[in-house]
Amino acid sequence: MMVWASMATALEIEEEAILPGQPGGETLAILSTTDTAYFRPVLEAFQRANPELTIRYVVAGSQDVYAAVTERKMAFDVAISSAMDLQMKLANDGLALPHEPGAALPLPDWAQWQDRVFSIAQEPVVLVLSRPALDGLRLPQTRRDLVDLLRDHPDRFQGRVGTYDPRQSGAGYLFATQEARQSDSFWRLAEVMGAVDPLLYSSSVDMLDDLESGRLTIAHNVLGSYAADRVGDDSDLVAVEYQDFTLTLLRTALIPDNAPNPEAAGVFIDFLLSAEGRRLIGAEAGLPPVNEAALMQNPHLRPIRLDPGLLVYLDKMKRRAFLEEWSAAMFQP
Incomplete structure (x- = not known):
């Protein structure tokens, strides 16, 4: 003991x-x-x-x-x-x-x-949204759709978008680096999110709690198993598997x-x-x-x-450079 x-x-x-x-x-x-x-x-x-x-x-x-x-x-x-x-x-x-x-x-x-x-x-890493908050807006199906939604309606989503903080969360850092490796849209999405003052999290559960409470309207990169527990016919939440590509953890x-x-x-x-x-x-x-x-x-x-390619962004210099670029996109003057 x-x-x-x-x-x-x-x-x-x-x-x-x-x-x-x-x-x-x-x-x-x-x-x-x-x-x-x-x-x-x-x-x-x-x-x-x-x-x-x-x-x-x-x-x-x-x-x-x-x-x-x-x-x-x-x-x-x-x-x-x-x-x-x-x-x-x-x-x-x-x-x-x-x-x-x-x-x-x-x-x-x-x-x-x-x-x-x-x-x-x-399990897929998904986008979760509040149906009432969309209020007639088209449900995004790709990262490009989400970029357009946030860019075209910044006032509606100001301070109400959540995602992982890769500085604090190992899973969040993994998702961010894998997205960046697979698509240039990651950095455009980071910039658009940064313009609406996103809230940053260390867990999917906390993001989902804030979605249900109304503090958030959108949560990007939520673990699919946790989202499935909150999404259903009687729920105000909807989960989307990105059709451009959905990371599968x-x-x-x-x-x-x-x-x-x-x-x-x-x-x-x-x-x-x-x-x-x-x-x-x-x-x-x-x-x-x-x-x-x-x-x-x-x-x-x-x-x-699961291969040694996962180790690339764990190099200290690469990690520092990635997080500096991410911070520049997310914390805009």
Whole structure:
């Protein structure tokens, strides 16, 4: 307990859940960026199959998950994150243990890396809008449409557009750099957003809360699984998958090199990649499991591949230059 108490002072914990196992059994410690409410059904199903294990599930931001494994060397058995680039860096720097999945379903090459980083879900990164706030305006379907909407109606959207702050959020930085790599429209959109004084966030949940409260009318780059919980026939919110291209995030899991219980971690990853695990991730957690066929049927969905290309913008000089250019666009005099 003293280890966890000291950890709490060093790590900004958003949530912590304990699922007690059989007395005297081992503990599986998981550090994750995925909210407990989404992942609890998966954890409970895994524990039913492994009742001897106590599961400790800690939720933190993506930058904290990365720092917990690198700088703080905290004792977690599994790290799950939406910041694919940071997960790749952990593995590339030798901070993730190799694990060869047993009878688990195979992953496409773009969804795993060297038996160290494993994709457990794929989900679109979407635009979410307030229907009443549009008030007859055409629903944007592409980034160019959104540029036109904000440019043509700046007074209506002044101070009411939200997006990730890439300086604070690992996932936000990943989305921004991937958009910039794939389309010149990213910088035009950043400039137009900057002209309407956007609000900046570290999580999709906070953006969605402010959309529902009326503080925001538009949120750009929201995790699709979180948006799906708020959008429906009775909701004032609508989610849009960009038709020019919709970034598709891979949530990934790895075993840190200092994991106290790497054997249990491997069993857990095998469960996540199994047919039953994938079913639970989709049906109970609301996180679309890795499905290559779904991507082929929807060509606007563009998966962010797990490969060393993710490391490009983690170079300190490139990161500084990117954030300086982003800041110039977003914070206009």
